[in-house]
Amino acid sequence: MTMADWRLCVAPMIDVTDRHCRYFHRLLAPRARLYTEMITTGALLHGDAARHLDFDAAEHPVALQLGGSDPDALARSARLGADWGYDEINLNCGCPSERVQSGAFGACLMAEPQLVADCVRAMQEAVPVPVTVKHRLGLDYDESYDFVRDFVGVLYEAGCRVFIAHARNAVLKGLSPKDNREKPPLRYAEVLRLKQDFPDARIVLNGGLSDPEDCLDWMRRLDGVMLGRAAWHHPDILAVLDRRMGQQGDASPVATEPLDEAAWADDVLQRFLAYVTRQHAAGEPLHVLVRSLLGWRSGRPGARQWRRLLSDPKALRAGGPEGLRRAWDALVSGGDQDLRAEAPTSSLGQSRI
Numbered sequence: 001m002t003m004a005d006w007r008l009c010v011a012p013m014i015d016v017t018d019r020h021c022r023y024f025h026r027l028l029a030p031r032a033r034l035y036t037e038m039i040t041t042g043a044l045l046h047g048d049a050a051r052h053l054d055f056d057a058a059e060h061p062v063a064l065q066l067g068g069s070d071p072d073a074l075a076r077s078a079r080l081g082a083d084w085g086y087d088e089i090n091l092n093c094g095c096p097s098e099r100v101q102s103g104a105f106g107a108c109l110m111a112e113p114q115l116v117a118d119c120v121r122a123m124q125e126a127v128p129v130p131v132t133v134k135h136r137l138g139l140d141y142d143e144s145y146d147f148v149r150d151f152v153g154v155l156y157e158a159g160c161r162v163f164i165a166h167a168r169n170a171v172l173k174g175l176s177p178k179d180n181r182e183k184p185p186l187r188y189a190e191v192l193r194l195k196q197d198f199p200d201a202r203i204v205l206n207g208g209l210s211d212p213e214d215c216l217d218w219m220r221r222l223d224g225v226m227l228g229r230a231a232w233h234h235p236d237i238l239a240v241l242d243r244r245m246g247q248q249g250d251a252s253p254v255a256t257e258p259l260d261e262a263a264w265a266d267d268v269l270q271r272f273l274a275y276v277t278r279q280h281a282a283g284e285p286l287h288v289l290v291r292s293l294l295g296w297r298s299g300r301p302g303a304r305q306w307r308r309l310l311s312d313p314k315a316l317r318a319g320g321p322e323g324l325r326r327a328w329d330a331l332v333s334g335g336d337q338d339l340r341a342e343a344p345t346s347s348l349g350q351s352r353i
Contacts, residue, residue, distance in 0.1 A: 005061070006162060006204045007219055008241050009033045011228035012065040012090070012134070019055045020284070021292035023275055026058050027268045028235055029242035034062045038092045040105075041068035041077045053084045056275075063088035065134070067095070069105040069115060071122035082127035088162075089123055091116070093135040096170035096180045107136050107170035113151045117158035124159055132162035134206070136170040137190055143169065145190050149197055156198055163198075164226055165191045167207040181207075181229070188218075195222055212240045219245075233295045239264075262332065265297075269328055277321045286316050290324065302331040 010017065010025050012035035017025075022034045039052050044066075055062055064081035066089060068074045078089040093116060095106035109116050116133070123131045133155055137148045152163055168184040175183060186208045195203040205218050206226035215225045215237075230237050243259070276289045287310075294310050297303045309315050309327050319326065 006033055006164075006202050006224035007031070007245060008215075008238070009164070009204060009206075009224060009226035010035060010231045010238065011206060011226045012036055012038055012063075012092070013228055013232065014038060016232055016292075018288075019059070020275075020279065020289050022059045022062065023056050024272055024292040025231065025235065025238055027271055029238035031242055031245060032238055033088075034059055035090060036062070036064050038065045038067045038095060039077075041066060041070065041073040044077045044080055045073060049080060053081065053086075055085075057085075060085075061087040063090050063132070065090040065092055067092045067105050069109060069112075069119065071118045074119050075122040075126040078123040078131065079126045082129050086129065088130045088132055089127055090132045090134055090164070091119060091123070093133055094166050094170060095177070096136075096172055096175070097177045107139065108172060110135060110139055110147075110151055110170070113154040116151075117154050120155055120158045120160050130162055131160060132164065133160055134164040134166065136166050136168060137187055138169040140169065140171055140173070143187070145193060148190065149194065152194055152198060152201070156201060161200070162202040162204070163194065164204040164206055165194060167191050167205060192221060210234070210237070212237055212244070215241055216244055232292075234298050235292070235296050236298070266328075266332070269325075273321050273325055276324070280321055286320065287313060290316070297331070306331050 008029060008031060010022075010029075010032055014037045017035060017037050019036075022036075025032060025034055036052075036055075043052055053064070064078075064084075064086040066074055066077050066081070068077065068091075074091070081089050092106055093109045097106065120131055120133065135148070135151065138144065139147075148165070155163070167186045167188050167190070168180070170180055171184055188205065191203060191205050195201075202223040204224040204226050205222050206228065209215050209218070209225055209227055210230040215227070218225050227237065272293075276286070279289055280286055290310050294307050297306060306327070309324075315323070
């Protein structure tokens with residue numbers, strides 16, 4: 001492992017970071033580390049493993065995030081992920097939703113560090129790739145630094161060396177998952193203390209990061225940053241950060257040739273639409289394939305109309321992937337016209353929308 005391995009990460013987000021979203025993010029940020037949605041051990045061991053695990057080779061480096069609390073089930077699931085080709089297995093110790101609480105995993109695992117250590121050891125014995133942990137700083141309203149320091153310390157002794165710290169507590173009762181992403185106060189200083197207390201560990205900061213300069217500053221102070229909602233709502237931030245990262249992962253500005261932004265964006269779209277066309281022909285619904293584009297070009301002329309098109313099943317059905325290309329050209333050339341205009345029926349058919 002090198003320090004650059006976790007310098008820029010895209011967070012696991014349920015119903016967001018599917019394989020199509022990850023493919024798009026890879027086009028924006030060639031050096032980012034991508035994460036799957038959280039996948040429970042039950043879904044892998046008793047469900048359609050291929051549906052959950054399939055990914056495109058272009059996504060590397062890509063990590064599989066698991067949800068579970070049984071060491072044996074996690075070891076078997078981790079082995080499946082490693083055999084499938086994932087570069088990392090990550091254990092979710094941060095999700096506060098009632099669903100994961102009822103399954104005794106996610107953030108509530110922070111109350112049982114010895115159990116988490118057993119899970120980490122079992123997974124490490126099962127796979128040759130890094131086993132990492134994503135966690136919160138504390139539970140409910142206890143903001144004692146000692147709690148997270150001791151939690152990380154137990155896992156460090158178990159052999160874990162990469163910790164992705166969401167810099168908030170998880171409030172298990174009384175706050176929704178959405179509120180848990182916003183209301184508990186951010187405590188970045190305590191993540192920095194973890195790095196000071198565990199200098200040999202990789203400490204990655206997650207939570208509330210949305211400004212590129214702030215991200216670059218934390219890259220210098222820690223071992224990396226993980227972006228969640230910012231990457232979804234404003235995907236361009238991934239491209240900005242990827243360009244600013246040094247060749248070995250440092251956060252110093254890189255001397256490069258001036259970028260032709262319009263040509264770069266058109267190339268990204270062209271490559272993504274080639275992927276969309278292949279996946280649509282294989283049966284993937286178009287609205288699922290393109291939803292990661294919703295926030296792209298946010299704040300630029302025509303962005304609202306672009307989002308309207310991507311959210312309009314009728315327009316997508318009428319145009320298919322070729323219609324998206326035409327809509328993009330219209331957005332670039334004008335920006336304020338209605339992009340949902342009638343388009344010829346896609347040769348790929350209409351039934352997959």
